Amino acid sequence: MGKRYLRSGALIGAALCLNAGSAWAQADSPAADVGSYTNPLLPSGPDPWITQVDGTYYYMHTQRDGITLWRTRNIADLANAEQRKVWTPPREGPNAHLIWAPELHRIGKSWFLYYTATASGFSDDAHRGVFVLENKASDPLSGTWIDRGKINTAHAGIDGTVFAWRGKNYFVYSPYLGPDSGLAIAEMKNPWTLKGREQVIAMPDQPWERLDGRQILEGPEFLAGPRGDLFLTYSASPCWSDDYALGLLRAAPGANPLDPKAWSKSPTPVLHKGNGVYATGHNGFFKSPDGKESWIIYHANAAAGMKCTLKRAPHIQKFGWTADGRPDFGLPVPEGVAQKVPSGTR
Template sequence: MRFPGSANDLARGFARAVAWSVAITAMVGCALPAAAADEPDAATFANPLLSSGPDPWILQVGGYYYYTHTLGDRIALWRTDYVAKLGEVAPLTVWTPPKEGANAHSIWAPELHRIDGKWFLYYSATASGFTDDDHRAVFVLENTGPDPMRGKWIDRGRVNTAHAGIDGTVFDHGGKRYFVYSPYIGPDSAIAIAEMESPWTLKGEEVVIARPDRPWERQGGRQIVEGPEFLAGPKGDLFLTYSASACWSDDYSLGLLRASAGADPLDAAAWRKSAQPVFKRGNGVYATGHNGFFRSPDGLENWIIYHANPGRDMGCTAKRAPHIQRFGWTDAGWPEFGEPVPTAKRLPVPSGGRAR
């Protein structure tokens, strides 16, 4: 570049040269891969992950996080290798219900599971023409392909539970597979467990292991315990979290059931309930409930996902949004969830960054 001869011109020319150099550097920076340019921001995230997402669920398999939540009229999956970027992912509808039949309406609380090399979606639904609890049940879809975002989802029908109910989940323990859900028994919504013969068929006795017998399980005008989720303890204990009270209550919260190491999960007496909620509203976050669990990509951290409202009296609507936060364990081997992290507070992403 040629500079003018005078001192002022030289100064102006030098300034232009510096500006041009900065511009070139900026353009080169823009040309860098997004992950490198955004690394400082990418290392943190803030809740909620999405603006809406009742009954959220995350499963990490094969280098991806698979996410889903209640949409009411269909089931969709989100897939990402970086959970903090979930909001940038477009969902894919993988199943829509029939117009009529036992599973036609109120498609709630889907959960994606990988069982014996196949994909299964458990979800709650209501029969067409009805809105009452007596016509709600848990149903199963199966996909035998390697990719849950592709292939055919086969309707395996209703899980043969003893009662109408919602919020089915599964877990393996001691070489057996168990199904846990929330049956409607009289005025109550309870927690029951049974052994599984196949991913859509129960066998043997179905055992009720919890009922809403505490004041904090009766907020909002209904007696409810629902949304059970399994968590294996580091000392061999079995834990089931569950959501307590009506979902439209600000005091919707998480309770905890524990069975000691070596106990029979089908023995109702083996399960002991926490005296108080183990996770409840706080820090401007309300109606904390319907959770799931996942691990960080490097396997070193435990994380909980749950839905919550950002304010009081928002009810049981699509305003409920998915939050995630890390949790730890006490010396006795109990999960310690702490308090809800305030909305918009920056948190470190799960350790290991991207799913592996």
């Protein structure tokens, strides 16, 4: 098996240390009760993502005109977090506009930002792709971001993510396959290059994945199960649907992620509208600061008919696991209802 170089905040239980000399580093202090929070965390935040590094959270979401990073030790207090716009797209070229779904990952000694973009002069699916930036600084809010170009996927597509599994490193995204958007996976040669054959592992074959005029699976995200299972959540149906919801793929312990037959799909959504919250989708995962709790972040609308706009806002909530080792997200927590902050928050 190849050398494991990828360590991502999306990997449940991962712990990466920033340079001890960083101005952000803080001495350990006793945990304190910092109160409660209510959803949403921000008034706007479609396609939210969190990278967690040794108790520090880096947050980002779709802004369409560039990429901003937020940094905080209390994710429930995101509205008061430090923030900095770290990248603006070029005026022309294959990654010039419609910047979507950014994700920050730590790979080796560098930071990498994966994002979706569309070529200048176009707005159609055929001219979209997943691109990557590299920053070799220890602090992702400083340093220089190097454009590593477009990921060499087999198809035009969106919503790329990366993860490490059993000594190998994988890239998953949502390719456009005729009238459908599916999910495909490939092994990585390095953080910006795929190797070997790309495999389609899921297509929109369920009624709840084919609503409101489009057949869509998108926004794949990795989650390691407590029994060694590999899970991928994804968002189903178009983002403008009130029924935009999360689906779940599972590969059993020891399975080859590149084998489409290794993946089984939940027959129903695992997170969907409810409690006055609509269009629950495009999620990420993180742990509480003390590592004892599993949490999900996703975007949602506050009312029916709000469609796919920048008004989609970030929600977080704790989740558990079923007796057979599957994630149990429950229903969306109602907006404005006080919830306890993640355990160990200071």
